[in-house]
Amino acid sequence: MSLRASPLYSSFYELLYPILELFPRRLRNPYSKPTLARSNYSTSLYDAWLASRVISSNKGDYLSPGAHRSLSADNFRLALHISKRCAIDFFALLWSLHPFRILLMLSFDVLRGVFPAFRGYSQALIIDELQTLISTGNYTWTRLAKLISTEVCRMALESAVDSFASSNEVIVQNSARFIMEYKQMNQRIRMDVPTMADPIIRDLFQESDLFVRSFSGVSGFGLLSPFDIIRVLTLVSELVSHMLVLWSLTSNASHHWILVFSIASTVLPLLLPFMGCSRTYYGEHQTAQEVRSVAKQEKMRALAHSESYRPEVSLFGLGPWILQSWAKARKVVLGLESNPMSEPSMSSTLLSQMNMSDLLTALQNVPLMLALRSSSTSLGSFTLYRTSVQCFIFTAKNLWQTILMAFQAIFLLGAFGAAMEVEPKLSPRKDKSIRYRSIPCGMKLEARNLSYSYPGSKEPALQNVNLTVNAGETLAIVGFNGSGKSTLANILLRISEFHDGELLINGHDIRSYDPTDYHNHVSAVFQGFSKFNASVKENIGVGYVPEMGRRAAVEKAAQLAGAGHILGALPKGLKTKLDCSGYEADGGAIHKSLSRERHGLSGGEVMNSLDCFISYLAFMRAHRPEVDLLVFDEPTSSLDAHAQNRVFDTVEKLSRGPEGERKKTNSEVTKTTS
Ligand SMILES: Nc1ncnc2c1ncn2[C@@H]1O[C@H](COP(=O)(O)OP(=O)(O)OP(=O)(O)O)[C@@H](O)[C@H]1O
Structure with a gap:
């Protein structure tokens, strides 16, 4: 049964929808932003997610994945739209995992909030x-002992x-973590x-990954797991209980003034960041320049780190250029680049140079003086009063930060929802899909004016290819390097798309x-087939998983x-472990002397041949009757002519x-016609 059809969903929806409907219709339209380039994943969730990442629509700049969205009106509309589209489904999914436990969790969250005031x-x-006891000398030890034992019981109950x-x-x-990761x-x-x-789409999946990772308590990105959001309940109940305590203590006019004074002196430090004394966290990576710098910094880092670019880097002496470009971009990202626009003002510099914490501590003592002048104030009520004010402000601050983080989490939730709706480009629409039917003797291939260009490439990799097999x-696909042989093989194998033709x-x-x-x-073999960090048996076995064992x-x-x-x-033997860098170093290592002694092969020869035959996982299924097409994309280039002929004979x-x-169609990609 689908989630939307379940009674659980409808009860959730009935409960939450009227609340969302309270927002004016204008607020509910998320498309006040320019319409963005849409691919064929045109869902409004995807569009809303994409719109929240736009920095400058004309230059096509987007926030980097995971960057915080600004608190703009447009983003509020988008957040609301995303919540309406997927938050209910999402919470209903969580709810369906353990309804009773979740109910318990929510009840405990409320209860835990009341504990501090209590x-x-x-x-x-x-x-x-x-x-x-001290002021009157009236020793009421039994009452004191009763109070202390109540406190001890309270502490025991709290920890239980x-x-x-x-x-x-x-x-x-x-x-929840398991279901999301799955x-x-x-x-x-x-x-x-x-x-x-x-x-x-890669960015979409990256943000969706971040959302999923937030369930494992990864808070390195300032992420908030949905369970942290549920803790809003704790904060609200804490806030309410402190308010009740304060209400009961502020009975007369002088106490009201003390309360105002207390709140003002505690709130002041929270306002300092807004007065320009420090940079707010939520402003990170917000400008187009910063976003471009982040992208550049990452590009340069990849150039410096990647082994695949190393030949070009050394051949063309790119080192200094990479370092210089990286350093420039990095300085912008870290805010080390002098930028007159972001220089703090004179007043805020002066403000930050003052020792604000001393001043604020002094201010916080003023209510103490005022309270002590009032004869009706006992030491206990004063202490309670003071801690309640501080806890109230602290909780309010936590609540505000939680709401801000929840605001960011909504966009990650949107990314998750949108990622779940992405359909693979190569999959046909259900109503247009047909089942493959075998014909006698193999597979018939007919290409008409087939053309393809890689994304971002001006030169087509294939142009007007016509063939009938x-x-x-x-x-036999024969051609020089870069002529498009592998591209054609990938299209025949339905791994790559083509743009024009049939x-x-x-x-x-x-x-x-x-x-x-x-x-x-x-069944196919590609060039540079990847080896897995697994045994030889598993590396070959992946060619046909049902018979891998x-x-x-x-x-x-x-x-x-x-x-x-x-x-x-x-x-x-087959249990020898392979890793991407070579062969098992210990125990399973290939000893040159041993292999030569046993088979007349050098270690290097074994390794070369092994490299080659690992790619023959295609033979796991090549002989199977349902296989109609065999594609071999230069699998034999590292073998000598004799071995190559043997493979082609097989x-x-x-x-x-x-x-x-004839039972199967073959397609062999090679640079030579031998
Ligand atoms: N992922 C990619 N992105 C962009 N361009 C690519 C990509 N893969 C291949 N190309 C380019 O497309 C063209 C055809 O590449 P392809 O690998 O199909 O040629 P090939 O004939 O198989 O070459 P080789 O014999 O060297 O394997 C080349 O110019 C190549 O640089």
């Missing part, structure tokens, strides 16, 4: 009793409630290469097949790849049936 009251009674509430909260939080992971896995090549035929597979537009369905009928299937794949003899040279054999009849 604590102050109880301690004030003890102080009053002590005052009477605290520990029970915390363990309950941990269970709720971990369930949803995020599931959505990431669904995404295809062209979708994730879109920088805005009948089922069972072999297509590609028919078995007479149907390739775009009408679901990529997952289509991929069941192809079957040793015989993995060994057969290795033999088909002509690399069966290499297995014997590995210290732990592929040829695999594509024929027992009688020698």
